[in-house]
Amino acid sequence: MAKPGIPKGTRDFSPIEVSKRQHIIQIIKNNFEKFGYQPIETPSFENSETLMGKYGEEGDRLIFKILNSGDKVKKADLNALENGNLAKFSSSLSEKALRYDLTVPFARYVVQHQSELEFPFKRYQIQPVWRADNPQKGRFREFYQCDADVVGSTSLFQEIELVQLYDSVFTELGLEGVTIKINNRKILSGIAEVIGASDKLIDFTVALDKLDKIGEDGVKKEMLEKGISAEAIEKVQPLFNFTGSISEKINQLSELLSASEEGKKGVEELQFICEKVAELGLKKSILDLDVTLARGLNYYTGAIFEVAPPKTVAMGSIGGGGRYDDLTGIFGLKNMSGVGISFGLDRIYLVVEELNLFPETVTTSSKAIFFNYGIDEAFYSMKIISQLRDENIKVELYPDKAKMDKQFKYAEKRLIPFAVMIGNNEMETQTFSVKNLVSGDKLTLNFEELKDLLQ
Amino acid sequence: MAKPGIPKGTRDFSPIEVSKRQHIIQIIKNNFEKFGYQPIETPSFENSETLMGKYGEEGDRLIFKILNSGDKVKKADLNALENGNLAKFSSSLSEKALRYDLTVPFARYVVQHQSELEFPFKRYQIQPVWRADNPQKGRFREFYQCDADVVGSTSLFQEIELVQLYDSVFTELGLEGVTIKINNRKILSGIAEVIGASDKLIDFTVALDKLDKIGEDGVKKEMLEKGISAEAIEKVQPLFNFTGSISEKINQLSELLSASEEGKKGVEELQFICEKVAELGLKKSILDLDVTLARGLNYYTGAIFEVAPPKTVAMGSIGGGGRYDDLTGIFGLKNMSGVGISFGLDRIYLVVEELNLFPETVTTSSKAIFFNYGIDEAFYSMKIISQLRDENIKVELYPDKAKMDKQFKYAEKRLIPFAVMIGNNEMETQTFSVKNLVSGDKLTLNFEELKDLLQ
Numbered sequence: 060m061a062k063p064g065i066p067k068g069t070r071d072f073s074p075i076e077v078s079k080r081q082h083i084i085q086i087i088k089n090n091f092e093k094f095g096y097q098p099i100e101t102p103s104f105e106n107s108e109t110l111m112g113k114y115g116e117e118g119d120r121l122i123f124k125i126l127n128s129g130d131k132v133k134k135a136d137l138n139a140l141e142n143g144n145l146a147k148f149s150s151s152l153s154e155k156a157l158r159y160d161l162t163v164p165f166a167r168y169v170v171q172h173q174s175e176l177e178f179p180f181k182r183y184q185i186q187p188v189w190r191a192d193n194p195q196k197g198r199f200r201e202f203y204q205c206d207a208d209v210v211g212s213t214s215l216f217q218e219i220e221l222v223q224l225y226d227s228v229f230t231e232l233g234l235e236g237v238t239i240k241i242n243n244r245k246i247l248s249g250i251a252e253v254i255g256a257s258d259k260l261i262d263f264t265v266a267l268d269k270l271d272k273i274g275e276d277g278v279k280k281e282m283l284e285k286g287i288s289a290e291a292i293e294k295v296q297p298l299f300n301f302t303g304s305i306s307e308k309i310n311q312l313s314e315l316l317s318a319s320e321e322g323k324k325g326v327e328e329l330q331f332i333c334e335k336v337a338e339l340g341l342k343k344s345i346l347d348l349d350v351t352l353a354r355g356l357n358y359y360t361g362a363i364f365e366v367a368p369p370k371t372v373a374m375g376s377i378g379g380g381g382r383y384d385d386l387t388g389i390f391g392l393k394n395m396s397g398v399g400i401s402f403g404l405d406r407i408y409l410v411v412e413e414l415n416l417f418p419e420t421v422t423t424s425s426k427a428i429f430f431n432y433g434i435d436e437a438f439y440s441m442k443i444i445s446q447l448r449d450e451n452i453k454v455e456l457y458p459d460k461a462k463m464d465k466q467f468k469y470a471e472k473r474l475i476p477f478a479v480m481i482g483n484n485e486m487e488t489q490t491f492s493v494k495n496l497v498s499g500d501k502l503t504l505n506f507e508e509l510k511d512l513l514q
Numbered sequence: 515m516a517k518p519g520i521p522k523g524t525r526d527f528s529p530i531e532v533s534k535r536q537h538i539i540q541i542i543k544n545n546f547e548k549f550g551y552q553p554i555e556t557p558s559f560e561n562s563e564t565l566m567g568k569y570g571e572e573g574d575r576l577i578f579k580i581l582n583s584g585d586k587v588k589k590a591d592l593n594a595l596e597n598g599n600l601a602k603f604s605s606s607l608s609e610k611a612l613r614y615d616l617t618v619p620f621a622r623y624v625v626q627h628q629s630e631l632e633f634p635f636k637r638y639q640i641q642p643v644w645r646a647d648n649p650q651k652g653r654f655r656e657f658y659q660c661d662a663d664v665v666g667s668t669s670l671f672q673e674i675e676l677v678q679l680y681d682s683v684f685t686e687l688g689l690e691g692v693t694i695k696i697n698n699r700k701i702l703s704g705i706a707e708v709i710g711a712s713d714k715l716i717d718f719t720v721a722l723d724k725l726d727k728i729g730e731d732g733v734k735k736e737m738l739e740k741g742i743s744a745e746a747i748e749k750v751q752p753l754f755n756f757t758g759s760i761s762e763k764i765n766q767l768s769e770l771l772s773a774s775e776e777g778k779k780g781v782e783e784l785q786f787i788c789e790k791v792a793e794l795g796l797k798k799s800i801l802d803l804d805v806t807l808a809r810g811l812n813y814y815t816g817a818i819f820e821v822a823p824p825k826t827v828a829m830g831s832i833g834g835g836g837r838y839d840d841l842t843g844i845f846g847l848k849n850m851s852g853v854g855i856s857f858g859l860d861r862i863y864l865v866v867e868e869l870n871l872f873p874e875t876v877t878t879s880s881k882a883i884f885f886n887y888g889i890d891e892a893f894y895s896m897k898i899i900s901q902l903r904d905e906n907i908k909v910e911l912y913p914d915k916a917k918m919d920k921q922f923k924y925a926e927k928r929l930i931p932f933a934v935m936i937g938n939n940e941m942e943t944q945t946f947s948v949k950n951l952v953s954g955d956k957l958t959l960n961f962e963e964l965k966d967l968l969q
Contacts, residue, residue, distance in 0.1 A: 062625065062626055062845075062846070063561075063564055063622045063625055063626055063845045064561065064626065065556070065557050065560065065561065065564075065622075065626075066557065066559060066560065066561055066609075066610050069557030069558075069559065070557065071554065071555070071556050071557070071623055071626070071627065072553075072554060072555040072556075073554060073627070073630070074552035074553055074554060074637070077552075077553040077554060077555055078552075078553065081553075089906075092878045092908055093903050093906065093907075093908050094903065094910065095880045095883075095908065095909070095910030095911075097529035097532075097533075097878050097879070098527075098529055098532040098533065098536070098878060099526065099527060099528060099529060099532060100526070100527040100532055101520070101526050101527075102520050102521065102524030102525065102526070102656055103524075103558065103612075103642060103644070103656055104521060104524065104656075105520060105521065106518075106519065106520065106521055109518055109520075120583070120584065121583075123580055123581075123583070124580070124581040124583075125578055125579070125580060125581065125612075126578075126579040126580065126581045126604055126607055126608050128575070128576075128578070128579075128646040129575065129600070129646075130600065132595070132600055132603055132604055132607075133595070133600070135590070135595065135603075137592070140587070140588070140590065145584070145585065145587055145588070148587060148590075149581055149587055152581055152587075152607065153581050154521075155521050157558075157580075167518045167520075168526055170517065170518055171517055171518055171519065171520075171526070172526065172528070175528070177924050177927045177928055179913055179914075181910070182529070187558060189558070191583040191584075201557055201558055201559075209913070212913040212914050213914075214913035214914045216892060216893075216896065216911060216913050217913055219896065220896075220911075223900065227903070335893060335896070338893075339896060339897060339900055390517075390518045391517070423547045423552050423553060424552070425550045428550075437671060438671075438790060438793075441671065441674065441675075441790070441794060442794060445678065445794055448548050448549065448682070451544075451548065452548075453547055453548050453550065454550070455549065455550030455636070456550075456671060456675070458634055458664070458667040458669035458671050458672055459634075459667050459668075459669045469632050472632045473632055
């Protein structure tokens with residue numbers, strides 16, 4: 060029989076991996092709650108109509124569809140198959156689909172439960188999502204998203220808090236020098252106005268983002284190739300020397316966008332957020348203004364966030380988010396402004412691993428294993444084990460009588476730090492022979508001492 | 515636009531529901547780890563061949579299949595559709611399927627990763643599973659399983675520990691009088707031998723289980739109707755007056771099954787487990803021997819467990835498990851005995867709810883909300899809020915300037931216990947006006963007092 064495997068793009072997580080992931084998730088969760096966000100959970104699959112058409116054509120293709128059960132497959136649209144309309148054929152076979160992200164289910168949740176909710180509604184959600192993407196390094200078909208969003212308020216204090224929330228999580232994870240990049244959709248619109256080419260905005264930001272790599276001339280060349288006029292480029296010349304402190308950058312932007320109402324509004328919002336964050340202070344992160352930040356251009360309407368790991372780690376963004384003025388409009392509830400951020404669990408894991416920041420105590424291993432010398436000794440051990448567990452100490456019994464080296468080897472491979480050996484002598488004297496499996500030290504202890512050692 | 519909904523048999527969980535579920539899960543998780551079990555996670559979907567054929571024909575039908583993506587649907591087996599072989603048609607459209615339970619993925623995991631694992635391998639797993647069952651009260655299409663299993667040891671100390679584990683979890687949940695029912699597959703085989711009808715074993719146990727409801731005559735009548743001879747029924751007469759302590763029951767069984775080698779082995783195992791558990795003592799649960807317990811008859815080979823809630827609650831079993839001598843054989847790894855138990859999260863939730871045992875502190879709500887009187891006051895509040903959060907206190911700012919009743923109403927509906935009001939006066943005197951939203955009391959506090967109040 061061939062060894063069984065798992066579908067491509069999916070993963071098994073070993074005990075140590077689960078523990079490390081839980082370490083990160085727990086810190087994110089605690090901070091979400093500390094900042095007033097409350098957990099919700101939505102089903103793994105939604106009705107197809109809830110998801111389809113919400114992520115563009117590409118997204119529709121990447122949504123995992125669930126095959127109808129039983130007789131329902133008889134409704135297969137064979138004409139569509141014959142005509143090569145595979146999307147239509149597929150949808151005749153499927154009424155449900157796996158969650159593609161947490162944002163659309165959240166919007167659906169808000170609309171469905173609007174009468175039970177108090178607005179502003181601050182929710183967090185930590186659940187897996189699925190995408191039929193081509194798997195590659197760091198990209199999986201099943202992965203967790205960790206989102207915090209608030210809907211029903213346009214207050215910019217939310218944006219300020221979200222910056223603090225990022226800082227708080229990354230500080231607790233031990234990361235120093237995370238950069239929280241901020242931009243504003245209205246500033247991008249302002250730039251588009253100034254260059255007189257709204258349709259070229261993405262080309263523009265993509266090119267500008269390469270400034271470090273290909274230099275001012277390179278960027279300008281690319282912009283010209285993309286059909287942005289030399290005259291337009293001239294107008295935004297300040298963006299090519301866009302350095303200095305945030306407030307200096309804001310001053311430059313303010314001047315540059317003075318002719319654009321929307322641009323000015325964006326600068327104003329940005330200024331409010333950045334000034335307040337500066338006054339409140341961040342712990343270990345850096346807030347930076349990045350006008351090339353153009354993520355979610357299709358739905359974000361205000362602040363845009365993206366988080367870069369400490370510069371010593373070569374890795375893409377470990378988080379992102381922004382404000383969207385019409386989150387729930389797709390489900391018929393208008394005028395619900397929302398703002399939210401997301402943490403990229405898998406990448407954060409890799410960063411924390413690379414910087415060796417997982418605490419040694421992250422493991423769920425037992426603190427001690429009681430060796431098994433036979434039924435009587437084992438049963439005596441069980442009584443001690445029960446008492447220790449009542450003190451919330453993780454201990455276990457090697458379940459079978461086996462050779463000592465086998466039991467030692469087992470304890471070592473399991474990374475259990477102490478072995479407790481109880482033979483006739485120990486039973487008579489009510490003592491415990493304990494071996495420290497790291498140092499090799501041997502001790503003889505009474506129960507209280509054993510308890511103290513393992514606590 | 516119609517209000518959006520979710521697929522039948524699935525659920526949204528509100529903040530309070532998530533918190534209550536997490537309360538139970540956290541207790542189960544802590545106990546799993548205290549007893550030396552370590553977490554693993556497996557993908558939500560497995561290759562179809564991993565799951566299909568493992569749960570019987572009925573199971574195969576209830577497995578959610580994932581529709582192949584893109585061009586792959588062209589491989590639809592139209593002949594099968596035409597011939598009405600819907601199972602074959604479906605499987606031509608699907609290579610992956612959602613997890614149906616945690617046991618088969620665990621067996622797959624053990625076989626796939628056998629070279630990395632130390633045996634005995636004690637793992638726990640808390641993840642959702644999916645079944646295309648007809649939804650009804652308390653039965654869902656997506657629900658969590660919480661399993662602990664150990665493979666690679668035949669030691670009966672495992673069974674003893676699993677009884678303790680059940681007791682420990684239910685005690686921590688505050689449940690008194692949970693009954694942990696135990697039986698042994700070998701005792702059932704012994705009974706089958708004695709009545710001379712192995713094929714009638716299930717009919718026999720089903721009928722015997724009704725003793726309380728329909729009386730001895732009723733049970734015997736049903737047995738006769740099912741084709742069990744009067745002579746056979748006569749031989750197991752003691753089972754109709756099967757009362758008394760566990761040890762008395764064991765004595766009766768020992769006599770009854772004296773002619774069956776396997777039956778005797780079962781009695782021996784049961785005796786060992788029950789005696790040791792009695793000597794170790796349970797905290798708040800009751801261990802009881804129930805010979806009608808016949809769950810998992812097809813795969814369990816030794817102990818069989820089923821857990822009944824306290825008698826004041828009318829509800830089916832809230833947990834179950836048993837020993838299976840060949841867990842991983844289906845994937846080609848022979849001779850791996852396993853034993854495990856499962857906790858039924860949804861039913862445990864209902865029991866804890868009905869008995870009003872969720873602690874009041876289970877909520878994730880903020881401890882206090884700072885009212886918003888305008889930008890300056892709000893920003894001043896933010897500074898205080900940041901300091902409180904640094905002390906791990908959950909607090910939040912009402913994000914917008916709004917009428918006082920609106921802010922009060924919001925705080926009340928959110929079940930936030932304190933409102934902090936900061937106006938000019940408070941800012942000048944560095945004090946805080948705090949209202950207890952439960953009692954209505956008003957206080958004026960300094961920062962240290964505020965911190966103490968909320969901690």
